[in-house]
Amino acid sequence: MTITLAHYVVLSALLFAIGIIGILTRRNAIGILMSLELLFNAAAINMVAFSKYLTPSEIYGDIFTIFIIAIAAAESVLGLAIILAMFRKRETVNADEMNIMKY
């Protein structure tokens, strides 16, 4: 079986869906951050696949992917730092308990 563009697009759509479901259902803030990575990876797979199959002579999609990876890393680092500071104050990383402010 040859791998075509459609396979990549389906894979990335699945990853995107799994990421969204993970963000909605995870209780642990670290788990939410991991699901966020899936969202970014879904977009990155799309970019690389489109770049390979549609514009093989140009590298815009690949460059975009490198930037996506860097930005996703920056976002996770900041998220982990805030979660760590939160853990020091409240002894929990449970997203359900981050509810001092509501309505």
Added chain:
Amino acid sequence: MNIALLTHEFALAGIALLIFILDLSGAGKKVTGRVFTFSMLALLVYVALSRKDGVILNGAYTADGISWFAKLIFLSGAFLTGMLSTDTLKLSDKRAGAYYFLLASSVLGMMFLASSKELITLYVSLELATISLYALAAIYREEVLSLEAGIKYLILGAVSSGILLYGLSLVYGVTGTTYLEKILFYTSANGFQPVFVLAVIMVILGIGFKLSMVPMHVWTPDVYQGSPTPVTAFISVASKAAGFIFAVRLLSYTLIKAGFVWEPILAVLAFLTMTIGNLIAIPQKNMKRLLAYSTISQAGFLLVGFIGAPVIGVSSVMFYLMAYTVTNIAAFGVVAVFEKSTGSNEIDDYAGLAQTQPVLALTLMVALLSLAGIPPLVGFAGKFYLFYAAMEKGYLWLVIAGALNSTISLYYYLLILKRLYIWDKSKTSTLPKVHVPAMVTAALIICCVAMLAMGILPGFVIDITNAAAEGMFRP
């Protein structure tokens, strides 16, 4: 390549580095704060006087009227935020350098965003602006409220940016290019493709977070309440302006051929944003939360103008963003000094402010009436122009809904003003007297003068925004 077009950004990056070095060499928060504030003022004047037009990097970076005016909005927001910050922040000397550095890098991201005409540059500069704001929201790391604001802002912001990114990847997949000019050329030549519907919806959801547009508005009240007040002021004006510049570049300019998809969606969302924001604002007890819901409804008004006729719509949005910057910073400035002196943000505690601090109460009144759209303040001229842009396109129902919403918003602004001026004299307040530092006084005076001047003579600024918008759509 004409590298001189990047002078403004290089200057700002230099200022950020200077603050970094000052911080490393042990300068206190007074020094870094004043250096930040006055270099922002200097840069604002420099940008205002030295407008450059041109295109570099194969069209990825454009300096035009829109980007020039947007940079003025961002820099005035940063300058006024700096004036509010110096005396009201509860930060130690060691951490203040990080605060101003992050603020400067956020403005740098916004300035790049205003000039980008290429998807990678747009996305990276949007993230530079936003990630700095996540850190700023959580900068009071000893306070649980601030941390909670930071984590909520970060998670919801990252979700929306993931959705936006997926939408952008679909746009790239259809057109095979990341340059906005080439995407525009592609959509003109090849017509509309069904996958654009999905891409446009995802882009709208992604930008909707920055604009605090329903249904992506849920973060707004929590982040506004938990963040340090000057940061809230900055998020409410500059970050929203950045979101609208992004929307102007991507939707009203590049995907104008897909207008029949995004226009009706945005019209319904504008109606929902105005109405939901206003209705939830009425029962609020906390001043910062109330202003948060009020900014949600303001985003709805801005969207009404945004979907109006192309040139006039963009022009009215730019004008209102400038008006909104000075108005909202005045309101948050009063909240910041009140919070600093009394430690409270409850609306009930504002009772009798007109007696202890009559000028401060008057400033809050001017700001709130301008937000409600009462002449001769600038909010009236701005809203009038937004509604005019929507009428040009024939959105009568939306304009009627907007006018009704203006009235609802006047109700809860007047509830605050009633507490300021008419209160139970038998209950004397136990809170300490509000002290207004000199820098904040100066900022409030600048805001009030700008509100009055732009409200009485809106023509000067509207001429500038009109010329800028026409320049963008000229081939």
